[in-house]
Amino acid sequence: MAPSPSPSPGAPRSRRARASLLPILIPLAILIVVAVSVGSWLQFREREAIDTVRVTGSVAADRVDVEATVQSVDAAARELLLRVRVTPLGSLGEEDGTAPVADLTLQTSTATLGDLAFKAHERLATKDVKVAITGGSISDYPFDAYETEIGFWATLGGEDVPVRMLFSSNDTLFSVSPTPTAAGAEAVLGLDLVRSSSLLVFAVFMMLVMWALAASVLIGAWYLTTRAKGLVWPALAWMAATLFALAAFRNTAPGTPPIGCVLDWFAFLWAETVIALCLITVVISGVHGALDPDDAQPAQPASSA
Numbered sequence: 001m002a003p004s005p006s007p008s009p010g011a012p013r014s015r016r017a018r019a020s021l022l023p024i025l026i027p028l029a030i031l032i033v034v035a036v037s038v039g040s041w042l043q044f045r046e047r048e049a050i051d052t053v054r055v056t057g058s059v060a061a062d063r064v065d066v067e068a069t070v071q072s073v074d075a076a077a078r079e080l081l082l083r084v085r086v087t088p089l090g091s092l093g094e095e096d097g098t099a100p101v102a103d104l105t106l107q108t109s110t111a112t113l114g115d116l117a118f119k120a121h122e123r124l125a126t127k128d129v130k131v132a133i134t135g136g137s138i139s140d141y142p143f144d145a146y147e148t149e150i151g152f153w154a155t156l157g158g159e160d161v162p163v164r165m166l167f168s169s170n171d172t173l174f175s176v177s178p179t180p181t182a183a184g185a186e187a188v189l190g191l192d193l194v195r196s197s198s199l200l201v202f203a204v205f206m207m208l209v210m211w212a213l214a215a216s217v218l219i220g221a222w223y224l225t226t227r228a229k230g231l232v233w234p235a236l237a238w239m240a241a242t243l244f245a246l247a248a249f250r251n252t253a254p255g256t257p258p259i260g261c262v263l264d265w266f267a268f269l270w271a272e273t274v275i276a277l278c279l280i281t282v283v284i285s286g287v288h289g290a291l292d293p294d295d296a297q298p299a300q301p302a303s304s305a
Contacts, residue, residue: 042197056180057187058162062090064154070169075138085126102157109151141257142195142203151188163187207267214271221278231286239279
């Protein structure tokens with residue numbers, strides 16, 4: 001009888017390899033699912049905040065509606081750009097609110113740089129106004145916070161008329177929290193501005209990456225110097241590339257933060273210092289080893305007498 005074929009040794013080895021990967025793949029899959037879930041929740045919250053319209057002011061039938069939308073926040077210039085659309089309702093407007101029945105003037109809060117005036121019977125156009133912001137400093141990036149106030153008082157034909165404001169924000173770099181500060185014919189909101197969650201997460205991620213790269217270069221420099229590897233050109237090229245790549249990486253931070261902000265003092269400047277010192281140390285150690293005569297000339301075996 002012919003002997004039965006022996007089992008292939010490759011199959012058990014393949015099964016063992018798959019079994020050894022399971023303890024790694026399962027936690028990795030769970031981590032990916034958790035990360036995507038948290039990211040989806042944060043994105044949903046930010047989208048909901050952008051789509052939310054806060055209403056304050058008068059609810060009279062004859063009133064002036066002011067749609068005020070934050071387009072962008074310039075922390076360096078300490079101002080925000082507010083887009084204003086005015087609609088007179090009821091007996092105050094004509095042609096479905098596209099034009100006022102008399103000269104319309106919108107007086108604004110002291111933080112808003114300029115009042116708005118519209119001619120009678122002329123089509124109302126959307127206007128952009130700048131609003132000064134106070135408090136905080138951009139040097140605290142990405143943890144800087146600001147505040148301001150926007151308000152509108154309207155006069156039509158020289159007489160005061162009630163105002164209702166519909167406020168929203170389209171700036172994805174800042175989270176704006178409005179708070180009504182007055183009631184009556186005028187519409188006033190106090191605004192608190194902080195960096196958005198997505199920007200804050202990305203900035204913290206950048207700081208962690210900077211420290212991780214600096215630690216990687218430090219470990220590589222320690223290995224090269226303690227093992228007396230000399231001038232290893234690929235390693236030196238990697239260190240130099242990391243040194244300059246970090247500067248480009250830092251400049252990708254959203255919101256164009258200035259040099260000297262929290263991002264720099266918490267991570268960037270120190271990471272650049274560590275990498276530069278490691279690069280210099282490896283070069284000096286390698287050159288010293290190459291010029292050492294004891295290392296340059298191998299020891300000669302002693303001749304027998």
